[in-house]
Amino acid sequence: MxxxxxxxxxxxLIGQTVDTNSAWMGQALSSLGFDIHRKTSVHDxxxxxxxxxxxxxxxxxxxxxxxxxxxxxxxxxxNTLCEFFNTKLxxxxxxxxxxxxxxSKRGFPMNENNRKQAExxxxxxxxxxxxxxxxxxxxxxxxxxxxxxxxxxxxMKYIMNEHVIPALGKRFTSQVIVHxxxxxxxxxxxRLAEILTDFEAGLPRCIKLAYLPSSGIIxxxxxxxxxNREELLKLTGEQVCKLYExxxxxxxxxxxxxxxxxxxxxxxDKNLTLCTAESCTGGNISHKITSVPGSSDYYRGSVIAYxxxxxxxxxxxxxxxxxxxxxxxxxxxAAMAEGARNLMKTDFAVATTGIAGPAGGTQLKPVGTIWIAxxxxxxxxxxxHAFTTDRVTNITRFTYAALNLLRKQIIST
Amino acid sequence: MxxxxxxxxxxxLIGQTVDTNSAWMGQALSSLGFDIHRKTSVHDxxxxxxxxxxxxxxxxxxxxxxxxxxxxxxxxxxNTLCEFFNTKLxxxxxxxxxxxxxxSKRGFPMNENNRKQAExxxxxxxxxxxxxxxxxxxxxxxxxxxxxxxxxxxxMKYIMNEHVIPALGKRFTSQVIVHxxxxxxxxxxxRLAEILTDFEAGLPRCIKLAYLPSSGIIxxxxxxxxxNREELLKLTGEQVCKLYExxxxxxxxxxxxxxxxxxxxxxxDKNLTLCTAESCTGGNISHKITSVPGSSDYYRGSVIAYxxxxxxxxxxxxxxxxxxxxxxxxxxxAAMAEGARNLMKTDFAVATTGIAGPAGGTQLKPVGTIWIAxxxxxxxxxxxHAFTTDRVTNITRFTYAALNLLRKQIIST
Numbered sequence: 001m002x003x004x005x006x007x008x009x010x011x012x013l014i015g016q017t018v019d020t021n022s023a024w025m026g027q028a029l030s031s032l033g034f035d036i037h038r039k040t041s042v043h044d045x046x047x048x049x050x051x052x053x054x055x056x057x058x059x060x061x062x063x064x065x066x067x068x069x070x071x072x073x074x075x076x077x078x079n080t081l082c083e084f085f086n087t088k089l090x091x092x093x094x095x096x097x098x099x100x101x102x103x104s105k106r107g108f109p110m111n112e113n114n115r116k117q118a119e120x121x122x123x124x125x126x127x128x129x130x131x132x133x134x135x136x137x138x139x140x141x142x143x144x145x146x147x148x149x150x151x152x153x154x155x156m157k158y159i160m161n162e163h164v165i166p167a168l169g170k171r172f173t174s175q176v177i178v179h180x181x182x183x184x185x186x187x188x189x190x191r192l193a194e195i196l197t198d199f200e201a202g203l204p205r206c207i208k209l210a211y212l213p214s215s216g217i218i219x220x221x222x223x224x225x226x227x228n229r230e231e232l233l234k235l236t237g238e239q240v241c242k243l244y245e246x247x248x249x250x251x252x253x254x255x256x257x258x259x260x261x262x263x264x265x266x267x268x269d270k271n272l273t274l275c276t277a278e279s280c281t282g283g284n285i286s287h288k289i290t291s292v293p294g295s296s297d298y299y300r301g302s303v304i305a306y307x308x309x310x311x312x313x314x315x316x317x318x319x320x321x322x323x324x325x326x327x328x329x330x331x332x333x334a335a336m337a338e339g340a341r342n343l344m345k346t347d348f349a350v351a352t353t354g355i356a357g358p359a360g361g362t363q364l365k366p367v368g369t370i371w372i373a374x375x376x377x378x379x380x381x382x383x384x385h386a387f388t389t390d391r392v393t394n395i396t397r398f399t400y401a402a403l404n405l406l407r408k409q410i411i412s413t
Numbered sequence: 414m415x416x417x418x419x420x421x422x423x424x425x426l427i428g429q430t431v432d433t434n435s436a437w438m439g440q441a442l443s444s445l446g447f448d449i450h451r452k453t454s455v456h457d458x459x460x461x462x463x464x465x466x467x468x469x470x471x472x473x474x475x476x477x478x479x480x481x482x483x484x485x486x487x488x489x490x491x492n493t494l495c496e497f498f499n500t501k502l503x504x505x506x507x508x509x510x511x512x513x514x515x516x517s518k519r520g521f522p523m524n525e526n527n528r529k530q531a532e533x534x535x536x537x538x539x540x541x542x543x544x545x546x547x548x549x550x551x552x553x554x555x556x557x558x559x560x561x562x563x564x565x566x567x568x569m570k571y572i573m574n575e576h577v578i579p580a581l582g583k584r585f586t587s588q589v590i591v592h593x594x595x596x597x598x599x600x601x602x603x604r605l606a607e608i609l610t611d612f613e614a615g616l617p618r619c620i621k622l623a624y625l626p627s628s629g630i631i632x633x634x635x636x637x638x639x640x641n642r643e644e645l646l647k648l649t650g651e652q653v654c655k656l657y658e659x660x661x662x663x664x665x666x667x668x669x670x671x672x673x674x675x676x677x678x679x680x681x682d683k684n685l686t687l688c689t690a691e692s693c694t695g696g697n698i699s700h701k702i703t704s705v706p707g708s709s710d711y712y713r714g715s716v717i718a719y720x721x722x723x724x725x726x727x728x729x730x731x732x733x734x735x736x737x738x739x740x741x742x743x744x745x746x747a748a749m750a751e752g753a754r755n756l757m758k759t760d761f762a763v764a765t766t767g768i769a770g771p772a773g774g775t776q777l778k779p780v781g782t783i784w785i786a787x788x789x790x791x792x793x794x795x796x797x798h799a800f801t802t803d804r805v806t807n808i809t810r811f812t813y814a815a816l817n818l819l820r821k822q823i824i825s826t
Contacts, residue, residue, distance in 0.1 A: 011625045013449040014592070015439030016634060019432060022454075026428030036426040037461065041435075041452040044623075048450065071603040074623045111607045133603065152626065154802055179427070190484040190546065194524045210457075210487045212424045213565065221429060276717075282703025283696030286717045290695025293771055293804055301723040304689075304699045304715035306708075310757055314714070314727070344723055358706055389567060391706055 001172050003034040004060045006052055008067035008077055009151060012041040021066050021156050028160055032169055033177050034062065044068050049080045057144045062168060067151035069134040071113035078121065078137075081148055085139050087123035092135070095126060099133045124148075131158035138167070145171070178224040178232040182243050183257055184250040185404050189213045192220075192250070199246055204235055215396045217259070218250075252407060259403040260288040266410045267298035272347040274406075276302040277315055277340035279327065280354035280370060284399045300344045305336065315339030328353050330371050330382045337375035349375045350406045356394045368394050372402045374409045381409065414585050416447040417473045419465055421480035421490055422564060425454040434479050434569050441573055445582055446590050447475065457481050462493045470557045475581060480564035482547040484526035491534065491550075494561055498552050500536035505548070508539060512546045537561075544571035551580070558584070591637040591645040595656050596670055597663040598817050602626045605633075605663070612659055617648055628809045630672070631663075665820060672816040673701040679823045680711040685760040687819075689715040690728055690753035692740065693767035693783060697812045713757045718749065728752035741766050741778050743786075743795045750788035762788045763819045769807045781807050785815045787822045794822065 005025050011017040022039045029036050037060070042048040049068075056063045068077030082088055096118035103110050117133045120126050127136030127147070132155035139146040147164050149156045184192065189211050193200075200209050206226050212219040222239055224232040244251060253262045267274055276285050286302040289295055305311040308327050312319045316339040317332060325331050336351035354370030361367035368387035373380055383405050387397045418438050424430040435452045442449050450473070455461040457480075469476045481490030495501055509531035516523050530546045533539050540549030540560070545568035552559040560577050562569045597605065602624050606613075613622050619639050625632040635652055637645040657664060666675045680687055689698050699715040702708055718724040721740050725732045730748040738744050749764035767783030774780035781800035786793055796818050800810045 010623060010636070011634065012436070013439050013452060014443040015436035015441075015449075016594070016625055016632065017627065018436045023425070023428035023431045026426050028428075030427040036428075037456055039426060039454040043450055070624065072606040072624050074621065108601065108604060111603065113603045113606055154806065179429075181429070188521065190524065190526045191521060193485040193526050208487065210423060211483065211485045212429055214430070219429065221424065223423070278696075282708075283691075283699030283715060283717070284703075286696030287700045287808075290697075290717075290719065290769075291805055291808065295695075296719055296773075300720040301727070302696060302715070302717035302719075303727070304696070304703075304717070306703065306715075307713040307757075310714040314716070314756065343727065344720075356703075360709075392704055393567065395700075395704065 001034050001061045001175070002059065003029045003036050003062040003064070004038040004040070004056050005029075005036065006056060006063060006065045007039070007041045007151070008044060008049060008065065009041070010044050010074075012067070013043060021151060021153055024153070024157065025064050025066075025160065028165055029062070029064070029168075030177060030179065032165065032172070033175055034172070035175070035177070044074055044076055046076060046080050046083070049077065050084055053084050053146070057141060057146075061144060061172065063144060063146045064164070065146065065148040066156050069148065069150045071117055071133065077148060078119070081124075081137065081139070082121045085121060085123055085141060087121045089119040090122045092118050092120045092126055095120065095128065095135050098128060098130070102133060127159050127163040129155055129159055130162075131155045136163060138163075176226060176229045176232060178229065178236055180222045180236045180240060181255050182220040182222070182240060182251055183253040184218045184220060184247065185216060185252050185259060185400065186250050187218070189218055192218055192247070195247060199242055203239060206232070207235060207239060215393065216400050252404070258288070259400055259407065261292050263403055263407050263410065264289065264292045264295055264298060266407065267348070268294075270410065270413065272410065272413070273298050273300055274348045274350070275300045275340050275344035275346040277336040277349060277351040278302060278304050279306060279311070279336070279352055280356050281352045281395055281398050281402065282306065282356075284395055285350065285352065285402055288399060288403065300346050303340055303343065311336060315343065326365070328355055328365050328369060328371060330373075330384070333371035333373035334375070334380045334382055337373040337380055341375045347376060348406065348410065350402050351375070352398055352402050354398055356391045356398070358391055370398045370401065372405050374406050376409065376413065381405075414447050414474045414588070415472065416442045416449050416475040416477070417451040417453070417469050418442075418449065419469060419476060419478045420452070420454045420564070421457060421462060421478065422454070423457050423487075425480070426456060434564060434566055437566070437570065438477050438479075438573065441578055442475070442477070442581075443590060443592065445578065445585070446588055447585070448588070448590075457487055457489055459489060459493050459496070462490065463497055466497050466559070470554060470559075474557060474585065476557060476559045477577070478559065478561040479569050482561065482563045484530055484546065490561060491532070494537075494550065494552070495534045498534060498536055498554060500534045502532040503535045505531050505533045505539055508533065508541065508548050511541060511543070515546060540572050540576040542568055542572055543575075544568045549576060551576075589639060589642045589645060591642065591649055593635045593649045593653060594668050595633040595635070595653060595664055596666040597631045597633060597660065598629060598665050598672065598813065599663050600631070602631055605631055605660070608660060612655055616652060619645070620648060620652060628806065629813050665817070671701070672813055672820065674705050676816055676820050676823065677702065677705045677708055677711060679820065680761070681707075683823065683826065685823065685826070686711050686713055687761045687763070688713045688753050688757035688759040690749040690762060690764040691715060691717050692719060692724070692749070692765055693769050694765045694808055694811050694815065695719065695769075697808055698763065698765065698815055701812060701816065713759050716753055716756065724749060728756065739778070741768055741782060741784060743784050743797070746784035746786035747788070747793045747795055750786035750793055754788045760789060761819065761823065763815050764788070765811055765815050767811055769811070770804045783811045783814065785811075785818050787819050789822065789826065794818075
């Protein structure tokens with residue numbers, strides 16, 4: 001069964017907003033077994049919306065649409081849908097009641113814009129939206145299902161989870177697609193592909209392998225397609241075992257596991273605690289770790305020692321060391337980690353000191369240089385990296401390198 | 414002049430990768446004056462790629478394409494382009510030399526996959542790529558320009574900046590489009606639209622207003638279209654002045670300024686320093702602040718006191734206070750901010766304590782509750798918020814609320 005996604009909004013085309021909705025909807029449709037064969041973004045413009053709706057209806061069984069349902073005058077999707085489905089707007093009293101109750105809870109008065117959001121095309125099935133004021137709308141035309149939802153991610157997700165995913169699941173029985181991700185870190189894509197040449201050649205015909213690199217993490221995605229879920233799961237499982245035999249040193253997790261989730265899982269399993277001491281990563285390691293639900297079970301805290309004298313006054317790094325070796329040095333990274341572990345009384349501490357850029361680089365320590373240290377009861381180990389990207393990417397690379405060193409040290413404990 | 418963007422890759426359709434490339438390219442094309450009227454993602458599949466190339470050639474002057482140029486076997490863009498443009502692959506010795514030199518610098522040996530990347534369609538103009546191993550390719554067919562680039566963001570950006578943007582600028586003289594963003598925080602979209610009803614009605618015909626909400630920040634985008642850049646800039650400037658008169662309390666910046674950039678700008682202008690003490694935000698405030706280049710000029714550091722005893726041992730919060738009022742309380746937030754300011758000797762400190770979820774909420778302090786405190790020489794002020802979203806969104810909302818309170822306090826200094 002074929003599905004496509006249409007996102008409406010000038011802000012998507014001129015790049016002022018990154019379209020995260022369609023990725024989320026793509027995952028949802030994919031796990032229902034749909035082949036998502038196309039994603040299109042178009043202007044908030046009547047002709048363009050009508051054109052893509054017409055194209056989509058001729059090639060897809062399901063069309064998910066987001067955007068252009070807001071309360072403001074640049075939002076024209078609802079009127080255009082009326083035109084395409086040959087219907088008219090009518091006031092929906094149930095939706096009006098929900099909007100009134102929501103506005104009153106938030107302490108805002110109702111206005112004309114809010115009231116307009118309770119008007120819906122007469123021929124649609126209304127999908128209520130407890131996460132916002134614009135309802136979703138379900139249409140059918142010549143056997144194709146069209147669902148229009150607001151572009152605010154939390155509202156789209158509410159309507160998808162509450163209404164659309166269950167209804168599509170019931171209505172369509174489609175070809176089974178099984179995805180399995182193996183998460184790797186520590187080697188570039190071309191090298192990994194070289195190591196996996198024989199593995200790839202030996203894959204069953206129903207399984208495809210894709211390499212999805214992002215900031216040093218390479219997701220290996222196996223996609224199996226067929227009629228029998230059990231059979232596909234078994235075949236995929238066999239290939240996953242082969243991957244673990246071939247590249248054990250690079251695999252850190254499965255599915256959507258992040259490095260920070262892997263670190264958290266290992267700490268929890270071993271009943272260990274962690275703190276961090278960050279300079280160049282500026283809190284990003286701590287932010288990643290605490291984004292994981294339940295991280296307070298193993299994570300105690302951090303000192304972000306951005307200024308050198310805070311490395312000394314809070315973490316107890318010897319100022320002579322900083323003067324002699326420089327703040328970006330192996331010994332300062334080690335002293336930061338040890339200082340943090342003493343201060344916050346944890347089993348593990350990870351510390352970073354480096355130059356994120358764009359300024360601050362020297363001949364010997366160019367922008368992108370980082371020293372990482374991991375301290376534990378049995379001692380402290382350090383690692384140096386040299387990246388060559390912009391500030392924001394360097395901070396991400398630094399963070400992942402630190403999390404990976406930490407992960408390997410926890411495993412070897 | 415009309416432009417469109419095609420991104421190729423199964424990972425985009427099934428939502429395993431969020432497409433940030435097309436947003437970046439959309440901004441670049443938009444500032445060259447192009448009307449970007451469509452963005453499409455398709456499978457790594459010959460028929461789908463040929464179909465969209467053919468559609469695009471009939472309706473656009475410029476078509477930018479990314480993805481499917483990697484060294485692995487799931488990358489089929491290059492062969493499909495050869496078919497579409499009726500040409501064949503030939504080895505490009507200059508590209509081969511660049512790849513060899515890059516691999517040797519990184520300390521990796523050349524392999525067959527790397528060598529294949531030096532093969533290019535005979536009829537294209539090669540766009541060298543110093544950021545990676547896959548070159549860009551420029552084709553022309555029936556007056557339409559097609560540019561194919563790798564999907565790795567840093568490589569696409571290199572090729573765009575180095576080759577594509579200058580070449581398109583020279584080749585096309587098109588209608589002038591002027592964008593101006595006014596950044597607001599602190600009021601929901603429907604209310605802002607109500608306040609701006611008269612403003613919107615009074616806009617000149619050549620200027621459009623759009624509301625772009627994201628995590629509490631609403632970007633107001635004015636888009637002016639016409640022939641005369643000077644005239645459009647003048648007209649847009651007049652409307653910006655009107656906005657400042659109408660909603661001064663909500664405007665924090667212009668263009669792409671973030672709240673953390675606004676905070677940094679104010680601190681730098683007033684020659685003030687900052688530290689943070691974070692509990693529920695887990696380092697995200699610090700991460701945002703240090704993502705801004707030059708932040709070490711005003712930002713000194715942070716204590717992430719995730720565990721309660723670290724609030725006491727490092728920040729000096731009275732343990733009796735925590736026991737009596739709870740860690741999520743006005744007085745603990747204030748004590749954290751004051752403790753951090755004493756410890757790190759700064760003009761300002763901002764502190765957060767709250768419940769990000771999904772666990773940890775109670776009847777009186779549900780998930781989404783946060784106390785924020787800002788401390789400065791003249792005293793400490795506090796603010797409570799209640800959000801109702803998931804953990805990751807709550808952390809973002811908490812962070813922005815804290816940055817905005819801090820911003821207002823710096824202004825009033």
